[in-house]
Amino acid sequence: xxxxxxxxxxxxxxxxxxxxxxxxxxxxxxxxxxxxxxxxxxxxxxxxxxxxxxxxxxxxxxxxxxxxxxxxxxxxxxxxxxxxxxxxxxxxxxxxxxxxxxxxxxxxxxxxxxxxxxxxxxxxxxxxxxxxxxxxxxxxxxxxxxxxxxxxxxxxxxxxxxxxxxxxxxxxxxxxxxxxxxxxxxxxxxxxxxxxxxxxxxxxxxxxxxxxxxxxxxxxxxxxxxxxxxxxxxxxxxxxxxxxxxxxxxxxxxxxxxxxxxxxxxxxxxxxxxxxxxxxxxxxxxxxxxxxxxxxxxxxxxxxxxxxxxxxxxxxxxxxxxxxxxxxxxxxxxxxxxxxxxxxxxxxxxxxxxxxxxxxxxxxxxxxxxxxxxxxxxxxxxxxxxxxxxxxxxxxxxxxxxxxxxxxxxxxxxxxxxxxxxxxxxxxxxxxxxxxxxxxxxxxxxxxxxxxxxxxxxxxxxxxxxxxxxxxxxxxxxxxxxxxxxxxxxxxxxxxxxxxxxxxxxxxxxxxxxxx
Numbered sequence: 360x361x362x363x364x365x366x367x368x369x370x371x372x373x374x375x376x377x378x379x380x381x382x383x384x385x386x387x388x389x390x391x392x393x394x395x396x397x398x399x400x401x402x403x404x405x406x407x408x409x410x411x412x413x414x415x416x417x418x419x420x421x422x423x424x425x426x427x428x429x430x431x432x433x434x435x436x437x438x439x440x441x442x443x444x445x446x447x448x449x450x451x452x453x454x455x456x457x458x459x460x461x462x463x464x465x466x467x468x469x470x471x472x473x474x475x476x477x478x479x480x481x482x483x484x485x486x487x488x489x490x491x492x493x494x495x496x497x498x499x500x501x502x503x504x505x506x507x508x509x510x511x512x513x514x515x516x517x518x519x520x521x522x523x524x525x526x527x528x529x530x531x532x533x534x535x536x537x538x539x540x541x542x543x544x545x546x547x548x549x550x551x552x553x554x555x556x557x558x559x560x561x562x563x564x565x566x567x568x569x570x571x572x573x574x575x576x577x578x579x580x581x582x583x584x585x586x587x588x589x590x591x592x593x594x595x596x597x598x599x600x601x602x603x604x605x606x607x608x609x610x611x612x613x614x615x616x617x618x619x620x621x622x623x624x625x626x627x628x629x630x631x632x633x634x635x636x637x638x639x640x641x642x643x644x645x646x647x648x649x650x651x652x653x654x655x656x657x658x659x660x661x662x663x664x665x666x667x668x669x670x671x672x673x674x675x676x677x678x679x680x681x682x683x684x685x686x687x688x689x690x691x692x693x694x695x696x697x698x699x700x701x702x703x704x705x706x707x708x709x710x711x712x713x714x715x716x717x718x719x720x721x722x723x724x725x726x727x728x729x730x731x732x733x734x735x736x737x738x739x740x741x742x743x744x745x746x747x748x749x750x751x752x753x754x755x756x757x758x759x760x761x762x763x764x765x766x767x768x769x770x771x772x773x774x775x776x777x778x779x780x781x782x783x784x785x786x787x788x789x790x791x792x793x794x795x796x797x798x799x800x801x802x803x804x805x806x807x808x809x810x811x812x813x814x815x816x817x818x819x820x821x822x823x824x825x826x827x828x829x830x831x832x833x834x835x836x837x838x839x840x841x842x843x844x845x846x847x848x849x850x851x852x853x854x855x856x857x858x859x860x861x862x863x864x865x866x867x868x869x870x871x872x873x874x875x
Contacts, residue, residue: 361705367406377584382419385463391647392623399587422446422459423483442533487564494576498523526566530555575606585616593619620665626672650772657710681725692719721758730852783846790847807870821855
């Protein structure tokens with residue numbers, strides 16, 4: 360049984376109306392690793408839904424978090440906004456409501472393509488509606504108990520000055536020091552470094568719980584049944600451990616089923632690349648969505664147990680992963696797979712979020728499609744070129760839509776992340792400046808005559824190329840010469856399928872030109 364089904368079974372059996380929660384703090388650039396939480400949450404939601412349960416997935420945007428510092432990717436003027444809630448900081452590009460919207464909205468727009476069926480909730484709006492008021496009151500009135508719990512859970516010295524709630528100064532817009540001796544529900548006294556003093560109303564967006572209190576308060580607000588979160592929160596003495604006790608002993612509730620996951624590692628050329636919201640990233644979550652077919656991106660995160668790290672290789676590894684997805688798809692519909700492949704086939708099924716195709720979709724080799732995209736001027740031309748080597752007569756609307764999505768992903772990948780060795784362009788004529796020997800000219804002339812009459816298939820073309828070369832310049836020199844007159848490089852795509860994808864007349868004419 361796949362891990363998502365195991366968790367879903369537990370949740371479905373213990374909750375009448377399950378709610379899965381997940382979320383993110385958009386304090387900086389959203390990197391590809393952030394997708395794991397959203398996809399994991401959706402996989403549990405869809406698995407619970409498949410058991411007939413009325414289940415919801417809530418995606419929480421922690422928009423009331425403060426900007427800790429001015430990150431390197433921000434203009435110098437943002438120094439003046441440090442310490443302020445990100446929902447109250449201007450958008451860096453001027454095109455969004457605020458700082459938080461700037462970093463999360465493109466991610467939310469694109470995540471729809473992954474079919475993550477979630478309700479978007481902005482944390483600052485929960486504060487503004489008074490949803491946290493009851494839990495803020497309990498955190499303040501039971502502050503000494505909270506301090507003792509944090510001491511016991513973390514092993515750190517008890518801090519008698521610990522504040523579970525930080526008022527928001529109305530003058531400078533930063534979180535400041537509370538005066539608990541001036542608390543009488545719903546008003547709490549405060550004093551700020553800027554010199555401002557007064558009272559805030561805990562029923563309004565005038566202050567914020569510390570994370571170790573805010574998280575269990577969210578569990579109470581939503582009645583959270585299960586929640587995926589990073590391994591840092593799951594560490595001994597971490598925020599989940601303290602949250603379990605606070606939600607039980609302070610708030611009178613129950614902690615959700617924990618789904619702790621390992622982090623995603625970005626790879627390039629076999630090397631691990633650092634990712635963090637505060638540092639920026641070579642590949643953002645939006646980049647990953649743009650260059651990875653959505654079904655493949657789902658599969659990537661679902662094929663591994665949550666407690667295992669995932670490598671996201673945005674180079675040739677992306678092609679390998681798509682080919683693997685297609686193999687598992689074929690194995691599922693043929694019902695032929697090994698015991699070792701069983702988990703990956705299950706991951707394929709769950710990646711469809713309860714919308715598995717009725718029959719095996721049209722499959723075009725992804726590597727071949729990478730070549731075709733570079734040969735075509737638009738999608739209609741892609742279909743025309745594919746028609747020379749593939750049977751497209753039975754392609755459904757679903758097949759064409761998926762193919763168009765994959766073509767878009769490939770174009771984005773080629774423009775932004777593909778290694779140079781896979782890139783090429785077919786030259787409109789024999790490239791200028793290349794030297795062609797007399798032996799090569801003779802070879803081109805003989806090959807042109809052979810290809811003019813042979814069957815136009817990858818196998819027959821490959822046989823012709825090697826047969827003609829056998830008694831002249833040899834295979835290695837022949838392949839190198841062919842690439843040079845077609846794309847101006849010494850190597851390129853597999854020659855048989857590559858030539859078969861072209862118009863016969865074009866190839867023969869190019870050979871004749873090169874033989875002059």
